[in-house]
Amino acid sequence: IxxxxxxxxxxxxxxxxxxxxxxxxxxxxxxxxxxxxxxxxxxxxxxxxxxxxxxxxxxxxxxxxxxxxxxxxxxxxxxxxxxxxxxxxxxxxxxxxxxxxxxxxxxxxxxxxxxxxxxxxxxxxxxxxxxxxxxxxxxxxxxxxxxxxxxxxxxxxxxxxxxxxxxxxxxxxxxxxxxxxxxxxxxxxxxxxxxxxxxxxxxxxxxxxxxIGKWRRQVAIIRRLGSKNLDRKVGGDSSDDAQQSRVLRGVFCAFVLGVLSATAAVVRHT
Missing domain, CATH: 2.160.10.10 (Hexapeptide repeat proteins)
Structure with a gap:
């Protein structure tokens, strides 16, 4: 040493x-x-x-x-x-x-x-x-x-x-x-x-x-959102998501029917 x-x-x-x-x-x-x-x-x-x-x-x-x-x-x-x-x-x-x-x-x-x-x-x-x-x-x-x-x-x-x-x-x-x-x-x-x-x-x-209270609420909301997305991927739509999907499908169908009706009217006039 x-x-x-x-x-x-x-x-x-x-x-x-x-x-x-x-x-x-x-x-x-x-x-x-x-x-x-x-x-x-x-x-x-x-x-x-x-x-x-x-x-x-x-x-x-x-x-x-x-x-x-x-x-x-x-x-x-x-x-x-x-x-x-x-x-x-x-x-x-x-x-x-x-x-x-x-x-x-x-x-x-x-x-x-x-x-x-x-x-x-x-x-x-x-x-x-x-x-x-x-x-x-x-x-x-x-x-x-x-x-x-x-x-x-x-x-x-x-x-x-x-x-x-x-x-x-x-x-x-x-x-x-x-x-x-x-x-x-x-x-x-x-x-x-x-x-x-x-x-x-x-x-x-x-x-x-x-x-801290506001931060904890935000963390809880983010976790719930993450859980919903996971449920959707693993187990299919939840009841709320299924209802939202049905509404969107209804709106889309109504839009398509409207377009078809307008097209038929144009064809008749020509």
């Missing part, structure tokens, strides 16, 4: 509290601050000027850059906090990168699941409020704001500059579009897609998102 992989590389200008525990392979950059009773597991990278509050636990191979982490937080394995946001623009037919110069601020008692990513801000800091919980593989875009006591389930995604109020829940694979605001007290069903701002607390589902 390469001995360099087992070394703890701490920059001389960084501060590490004597009670903090650093596993082998930890790297701490210039001007960083590691508080009391912090645990940094193997392979953690703490970038320059990053601040980690007391009693925070950081899992293996997590990277912390351009960020401030509050007290009593839990960051699981493979988390990325403070990497550049996804910001580009087209000029003269070429793609150019927008500057990503700000930070990520995590409040106290925040938990971030394995493999989740929280990007640094470009025009405002990206923030996650106190006691919010992120499941595995959650994406928080640059400049996004997450309120206090929020829960984001696996694969949820908050696009750049979106905001989520306090006490909100995002179901699995739900997503919020960029620059969209959601008031506090909103719960999004799994796979829900929010494309416009939500100003009324409550439960929402579907794509685009709508009040």
């Amino acid at each position: 390469d001995g360099r992989l087992l070394m703890r590389l701490v920059h001389p200008t960084a501060y590490v509290h004597p009670s903090a525990r650093l596993a082998p392979g930890v790297r701490i950059g210039a001007g960083a601050y590691v508080g009391a009773r912090v645990l940094l597991e193997t392979g953690v990278v703490v970038g320059a000027r990053v601040k980690i509050g007391e009693r925070t636990s950081v899992g293996p191979n997590t990277t912390l850059l351009n960020c401030e982490v509050g007290k009593r937080c839990v960051l699981h394995a493979g988390v990325s906090v403070g990497a550049d946001g996804f910001g580009f623009y087209v000029h003269e037919g070429r793609m150019h990168k927008k500057a990503q110069l700000l930070r990520v601020i995590l409040g106290n008692c925040v938990e971030v699941g394995a493999g989740s990513c929280i990007d640094r801000g470009s025009w405002r800091d990206t923030r996650v409020g106190d006691s919010s919980k992120l499941d595995n593989m959650v994406q928080i875009g640059h400049n996004a704001l997450v309120g206090h006591n929020c829960m984001l389930c696996a694969h949820a995604a908050l696009a750049g500059s979106a905001s989520l109020g306090d006490d909100c829940v995002m179901g699995g694979k739900s997503a919020v579009a960029d620059h969209v605001s959601i008031v506090g007290g909103v719960r999004l069903a799994a796979r829900c897609g929010v494309t416009t701002s939500i100003t009324t607390p409550g439960d929402y589902g579907g794509m685009p998102a709508q009040p």
Whole structure:
């Protein structure tokens, strides 16, 4: 084993509290601050000027850059906090990168699941409020704001500059579009897609998102329509469909008889 992989590389200008525990392979950059009773597991990278509050636990191979982490937080394995946001623009037919110069601020008692990513801000800091919980593989875009006591389930995604109020829940694979605001007290069903701002607390589902009751009714109607089509293919016409078919046949027969009568009249006159 390469001995360099087992070394703890701490920059001389960084501060590490004597009670903090650093596993082998930890790297701490210039001007960083590691508080009391912090645990940094193997392979953690703490970038320059990053601040980690007391009693925070950081899992293996997590990277912390351009960020401030509050007290009593839990960051699981493979988390990325403070990497550049996804910001580009087209000029003269070429793609150019927008500057990503700000930070990520995590409040106290925040938990971030394995493999989740929280990007640094470009025009405002990206923030996650106190006691919010992120499941595995959650994406928080640059400049996004997450309120206090929020829960984001696996694969949820908050696009750049979106905001989520306090006490909100995002179901699995739900997503919020960029620059969209959601008031506090909103719960999004799994796979829900929010494309416009939500100003009324409550439960929402579907794509685009709508009040949960309306969405459920629409789903029920679609299922019934699908069931009717299936019955027609498998078992023949239902009673309603049979009646409709008889009416259409009657209209067609009347039309044909009318054409024949008109033709006969023309023949007689000639």
